[in-house]
Structures are given as C-alpha cells and as structure tokens.
Amino acid sequence: MNLDLRTLTVSEFLDRTFSIYRHRFLLFVALMAPQAVLSVAAALAFGLASASVATAKDFQFEKLIGLVIGAALGGTVFTGVHWVLYVLGVGATTAAVSDLYGGMAPEVGSAFRAAARRLGPLLWLTFLMMVRLCGVLLASAVVPGMLIAFGGGLTAFEGTSRPLAGGIIAAGVPSVTCWVADWVWLPAASLAMT
Numbered sequence: 001m002n003l004d005l006r007t008l009t010v011s012e013f014l015d016r017t018f019s020i021y022r023h024r025f026l027l028f029v030a031l032m033a034p035q036a037v038l039s040v041a042a043a044l045a046f047g048l049a050s051a052s053v054a055t056a057k058d059f060q061f062e063k064l065i066g067l068v069i070g071a072a073l074g075g076t077v078f079t080g081v082h083w084v085l086y087v088l089g090v091g092a093t094t095a096a097v098s099d100l101y102g103g104m105a106p107e108v109g110s111a112f113r114a115a116a117r118r119l120g121p122l123l124w125l126t127f128l129m130m131v132r133l134c135g136v137l138l139a140s141a142v143v144p145g146m147l148i149a150f151g152g153g154l155t156a157f158e159g160t161s162r163p164l165a166g167g168i169i170a171a172g173v174p175s176v177t178c179w180v181a182d183w184v185w186l187p188a189a190s191l192a193m194t
Contacts, residue, residue: 003101020100030108031092035085042078046071087122091115 008016021028049067095114096106115122 005101020097024096024100024106027096027106027108027111028093031096031111032089035082035089038078038082038085042074042082045074083126084119084123087126088112088115088119091118091122 003016003020049071053063053067092108092111092115096111099106099111
C-alpha cells in the first residue's frame with residue numbers, strides 16, 4: 001500500500017482512506033469497539049427499563065420515579081464515559097494512521113497509549129467545540145424563533161400560541177446545524193493528535 005505524503009485529489013483521498021481501512025479492518029474495529037460496546041449495553045438497559053412498564057397494569061408511580069432517577073443518573077454517567085471512550089477511539093485511530101504513514105506497524109495497545117497521553121488536550125478540544133456548537137445553535141435559533149413567534153406564526157401550528165410555535169421551530173432549525181457541524185468534530189480531534 002502506497003502511503004506517500006503528497007497532495008491528493010478527492011478520488012485519491014477516498015481510495016487511500018478505504019484501502020487503509022480495508023487492509024487494517026480489524027485494527028480499526030478494535031479501536032472503536034469500547035464505545036460501541038458501551039452503546040449496546042446502554043441500549044439493552046434502556047430496552048429492559050422500557051419493557052418493565054410495557055402495559056398499564058405494570059405502571060406504578062414508585063417504579064416510574066425510580067426509572068426516571070435511574071435514567072437521569074445513567075444518562076449522565078453514559079454521556080461522560082461515552083465522551084471519554086469516543087475521544088480515546090478517535091485519538092487511537094489517528095495514532096494508528098500516523099504509524100502507518102510513518103512506516104511502523106500499528107497496534108491497538110500502542111495506539112490507545114498514544115491517545116491516552118493526549119487525553120486531556122483532546123477532551124478540552126471536544127469540550128470547546130461543544131461550547132462553540134452550542135453558541136452557533138443558539139445564535140441560529142434566535143432569528144427564526146423571533147420571526148415565527150412575533151411575526152405571525154405558522155399555519156401548521158394554528159392551535160398553538162405564537163411563542164410555543166416559535167420555540168418548536170427554533171429548536172428544530174439548529175438540529176440541522178448540529179448534524180452538519182458534527183462532521184467537523186472528527187477531523188478537528190485528529191488535528192489535536194499531531
């Protein structure tokens with residue numbers, strides 16, 4: 001596999017990316033497996049919790065309070081642990097690709113050790129990106145929300161009040177911005193490794 005450092009066209013870039021993943025598929029699966037296993041465990045826990053209140057006769061207020069508290073605590077812990085595992089996975093993937101370009105044989109352990117050495121700056125980078133994205137989302141929600149709330153609303157929300165309709169639309173507009181901006185997260189985290 002030719003990994004010379006030069007300017008690539010888009011087709012060469014995509015070809016090189018897919019050939020790296022194809023030749024080292026199990027390595028990259030192993031690097032991203034910890035967060036995937038955590039996500040599967042969280043999905044199973046959510047499924048079991050949902051199944052416990054599947055019918056009306058299973059519904060008990062005490063059980064519901066316990067589920068809400070458990071979901072809040074579990075969601076908080078899951079978010080923190082998933083964030084760390086995601087950052088470690090992206091950093092380890094970047095270290096493995098860097099090893100490939102350097103002519104060394106990448107390994108799972110050495111890639112995770114390289115990412116763990118830079119875990120603090122990587123977490124700080126992703127936190128600052130989240131703050132920046134939240135600022136963009138809030139800024140992109142202000143104008144549409146005000147226009148809809150005070151400018152006449154939308155016919156789709158005929159039965160609701162104008163501020164409520166504006167709030168609903170203002171919450172939806174930034175979600176598209178967030179989805180698009182997520183494509184920036186992976187390359188920026190990769191740059192922090194260099």
